[in-house]
Amino acid sequence: MRKLPDLASEQQQSPKSGNRSAKHDSAHLHVTGKALYIDDRPEMANQLHAGFGLSTEAHADIVSINFEEVWNTPGVIAVITADDIPGHKDIGPVFPGDMLLADGRVDYIGQPVFAVAATSHKAAKLAARKAVIEYRPLDAILGIDQAMAQNSFVRPDHTMKKGDAGQAIGNADHRLSGQMSNGGQEHFYLEGQIASVIPLEDGQLHVYTSSQHPSEVQKLVAEVIGIPLNKVVADVRRMGGGFGGKETQAAAPACIAALLAVKTGRPVKFRIDRQQDMLSTGKRHPFRHRYTVGFDQQGLLAGVDIELAGDAGHSPDLTDAIVDRAMFHSDNAYYLNNATVIGHRCRTNTASNTAFRGFGGPQGMLVIERIMDDIARSTGLDPLEVRKRNLYGITDRNTTHYHQRVEHNVLHEVIGQLEESSDYWQRREAIRAYNQQSPVLKKGLALTPVKFGISFTAKHLNQAGALVHVYTDGSIQINHGGTEMGQGLYIKVAQIVANEFGVSLERVQVTSTRTDKVPNTSPTAASSGTDLNGKAAQDACQKIRDRLVDFAIEHYGVSGQEVSFHDDEVRLGERQMPFADFIQAAYLNRISLSSSGFYSTPEIHYDRETASGRPFYYFACGASVSEVTVDTLTGEYKVDRVDILHDVGHSLNPAIDRGQIEGGFIQGMGWMTTEELVWDDSGRLLSNNPATYKIPTIEDMPPVFNVELFQQPNPKHTIYHSKAVGEPPFMLGMSVWCAIRDAVSSLSDYQVNPQIDVPATPERVLTAVTSIKKAAL
Template identity: 55%
Template sequence: MANLNPPSPDSGDHAAKTEPQQSSGVDRSLPHESARKHVTGEAVFVDDRLTLRNQLHLYVRLSPHAHAKITRLDTGPCYDVDGVALVVTSKEIPGELDIGTIFPGDLLLADGKVEYAGQPVLIVAADDPDTAYRAAQAANIDYDPLPATLDIKEALAKNQLVNDKRWQKRGNAKHALANAPHVIHGEINIGGQEHFYLEPQASSAVPTEDGGMIVYASTQNPTDVQRLVAKVLGTQMCNVVVDTRRIGGGFGGKETQAAGPACMTAVVAHLTGRPAKICLYRHDDMIMTGKRHPFYNRYTVGFDDNGTVQGIEITLASSCGYSPDLSAAIMDRAMFHSDNAYYLGDVSINGYCCKTNIASNTACRGFGAPQAMVTIETVMDEIASYLGKDPLEVRKVNFYDDDAGRNTTHYYQTVQHNLLKIVTEQVETSGNYHARRKAIREFNRRSPILKKGLAITPIKFGISFTASFLNQAGALIHLYTDGSIHLNHGGTEMGQGLNTKIAQVVAEEFQVGIERIQISATRTDKVPNTSATAASSGADLNGKAAQNAARILKQRLITFASEHFQTNEDEIVFRNGSVDIGDKTLSFEELVQLSYFNQISLSSTGFYRTPDVYYDEEQARGRPFYYYVFGAACSEVIIDTLTGEYKVLRVDICHDVGSSINPAIDQGQVEGGFVQGMGWLTTEELIWDKQGRLVTDSPSNYKVPTIADIPIDFRVSLLENNRNPEQTIFHSKAVGEPPFMLAISVLGALKNAISSTSESGIAPRLDTPATPERVLQAIKALSSKTPGCSSSGS
């Protein structure tokens, strides 16, 4: 029988006990909490959950047309297939049909017309996946095709938008351009990107008593799924619980678009009273869901003889797809990051969210910033080409600079704690930039076919949700009488190590080993009203919320111990799994158990909201970001001028993560983010045919980077002795999105190599992705040009 008597604080020699030195907490490279499970296959994802009795499997019939009226929809033949339980069209949805996250326009199922090839038209629920597939094909659907807009430029010319025009400005750009010694005009097409998460969109739903529903969803945004499931079922959010233990990658693709599959399973479970499940086939996932937004951007820039920008006009146009989704917020972030690392003088930026008949594009790592940053880095390359200068020199003269009074962005936020010079100089030195540049010029002079290129590009990336209300998080901690700790928070673990970092925060606060802590699945009935795990803010927000909960509990224990042992609170110290209380020492579990027997609450919620973040859309000014992350990368490439093929030879990176909670995880994020960004800029090409159907719809024809594409020499360093001055969690900085943009240096290096094929040294026009075909085209185009600038100059 268990001993129910409270422990005696005077029994035994507690002070003589020796505890092993604590091996957990912050600033430690602990392994990912699910790493072993990932590599052994033990990690449970939605599709791995045990099949329930009477569980139904879903298949979705998709539109083959980009734009068409539905003239006939006959689901009768579906029921002729044995094993079919239900066919759902827009008419059978019990609640609302629209599942738009912010703005309306995203329909769960097409209603009378389709607006992109791949749009869901009907759902079949059957006893097994094969039956559901066969039955879905049996439905008779007739369409009357309508004109479709597939091109950004066409949509822009028609003023065909999903949101109102966006704008930001400072000073008088037209006046600055009119008085600038030099002016360049240019444009660039920037491709989108498939998220290519390893786990496809997946969800299962189980009906409960009183019309309730438990939804197991692979989502970055459980609360939004909860809200939308309640909406389509016509019930209250309190009747819906969303559970997310882990997701097999998201990159933004499961922020809003995970809601569709979740709502589908919930509707079927609600209408049939049976559990329902869907896991999209990879092909269906790719044609059904949106991507990173392709952009078409134009610019006019004025500058002096040193290359210093005096004024600039930028037009950003994104292909949003058929509905708003998050396009307005994505455009806002693109406009915020149109400067990247540079003070641009007088600025005018206009953003257009263009409506096109493709799947609604959505959040993707960087959230619009990469498309804008590629553009301004292109501008820097072209200024350098025009003036015959080293591109790094031009970049440096345009850096934000406190000493020169050039430290305010075009949206009027001061760039504080600026590390641009530090990270750039570290890469410049460690990468031996100037000597290698000289050696590359000599190599290119001697090598008629193979050419090398080298480039350094910086990043300045703002951290916070640009919708200020989203900058909040909650957490829940239980202390059990054996000293173990149950932790729950509002973030979702998608492989990025969030749970590991949050557990380290709690271990640090209680000064206990991380093995005591168990993090349970993210659930909307434990921590409500959560924000999406996005905007690189997962650790910032949820770490602070967990810290808040831990400190509340810790203070309760301290107050109790002080009163119980008649000791001053400042004499109570938690360390190495023990608690010093004056001249006594208790183990952590002894203090917890003693507190329990004295009726002290051992559970607490925690909350955090980011301070001092605001933005006035009408005035287009404010402080949308709590702080900035800085970094720099130096990339070297070699290209074959006969084929356009190339290889990344070496990459040097210096990245700012503040005081890292887990350096190993942060370094992994930097490496992974860079390689994913490199894929977006080089090999990952999205192609639609003239009917608006996605052609690159499988791993066989959509080329993500492989192990063979990783730079041969890959050197990543985290900026040392760099404490975030802002009051972030243990003065760390976010690391999810910023490293993605470091890959822009690869694009710069490719352009540098291409320019060496011409005696003029002209910066080539190179749209992205810079596939070997585009590289070869740029080489041929350059050979036909005369000396001067690649863009029109005046």
């Protein structure tokens, strides 16, 4: 650069924004329709579109495929099957098992069998429906019970053990056992799976992908084609929602588009439309839970024996880690005392279930929350009393069943504050009185806590990189390995960078996440986006700042302590100069104004052999109180009021955090209530579009919805002592389910534990009501 930018005009503006609740960096683009998603990018002149043909059998050998009608469809340019894949055919993220295209055998209805490229999206869709595939059916395994009965697993089971649960339960005053199940959950990201691949010179590919894990997309694209990773750039500006559904399963459309792009030499876009997306991609894992617990007259747990069985679908995908996380969270907030927790990973002939906000945690917590309620009904205590009694202690009773000590326990404070602010006890009395005089409508109330472990349980994923550039006009560009799916990661990291340089947020531009800027990144998952990437960005900023301080010491003759950065100024002892002027001086003196940054989470480890360790750096906690009214004639219900207090540490951005809490709660409530996945007897998913799969609408929002942040700084050295907030609030939705069971139980004067599996659809609620009424006759 021969001539530096003129700073005169720039210095007049430079608005100060000390606002912690900064708006989402794309808010103005979202509302004007200018935020570009992959399908919005201008198409190339020779653009092709991909489509795929899906299996109609749950388990079968492919005898033959006739593509004649496919080729006869106008606009078709290419057709590929597994045989046309030059490199790896299996894109399993951890373990093998995920064939990009079925290779001689199909394992579920909706599995991609072949792909086409055509001149329009419609032509590709139409053509892909026209192949004639002949199958030889094989026996299919549908559902957890069948898989367990036939020992059909994708991975071996795992057990966590503390003390002697069998003996403790045997010696306890009271025992309870039971079984329940929870359904899966469709992610229903509003933007479906999509990728767009542009072939470049020298065999390079630019891959626009709507993925939470660009580095994995880069790797898998390179592997299926059989080229080195350095030929592929994966680029993610934003996703229209992810929720875990784009952690591993965004890779398939990118790989297909890449294969077709290489084959045709033309740019290929693959947008999977809603129904195919719902049929072909995995969901939250359904689980079956069995338990036996022993407890005393005060409701205190003596021991628990829990068997979890998660439905992996046809392949491992991330199931091992998901069932592990379910097991890690089968204590939720409670000291289990003596515990045995076993987790099975069932193989069934359905789509491969995958990451979804909470990653097994929600399924694990369900059963212990059910146990708390059922103990309350057995002992005649209030469920809240039983919960509080069983919480982890501060100084004792604080070792988990995987032998991690629960430190800095805020559960007692969070619950204490919430029971007061929500008037729990007064409302409990009012509800009992209401139920006495209301024959048809019954109210229920429940307070449930959440304690969620923060860190990837796969240790190596707990690392992140960032790249910060300061330019000679004083503007800053930040790039990091985290992806933006709406959660506000970009704005939080921008706030961190602005803070590190003491400049206004307007100076900081976050750019799209690309594997050529920050390599070898981890997925944006496990709530870790800000914890990891925020720290990496801070590290990069501090490296540059250290250089700038050294420069100031030498150039301006001040001491290190005399140099500080704030309000878009640099203070140099007595002297003060605008940030941009200082940067120009540094540039002219040949100071490097760019740096990468890195972070890896300290302290964590877990030994799977002994099932013990410290898998989590810390826990994020929260609690919610839900009040519902149930209609005992139809099983319909309404959520009348919800109060939430959630622990975010020292919030980086209270508005963004609140958005995560409210959104997480409603999504959790959806899983608990109306979001029901239904398959027919042949294994075909019937709830395969939004007409049949019902996520909450605005009309389901509780009319009273009080949400507060519990802002005690995180004692651990996280970025500015904040806490992760992506997943934990999802599990606050459990209080809705518990409240529904509470309401139904009132029909038996709180003697009977209603059998209401998740989701508690009106049908399930009415079935439970009917069974209690019958038992009373």
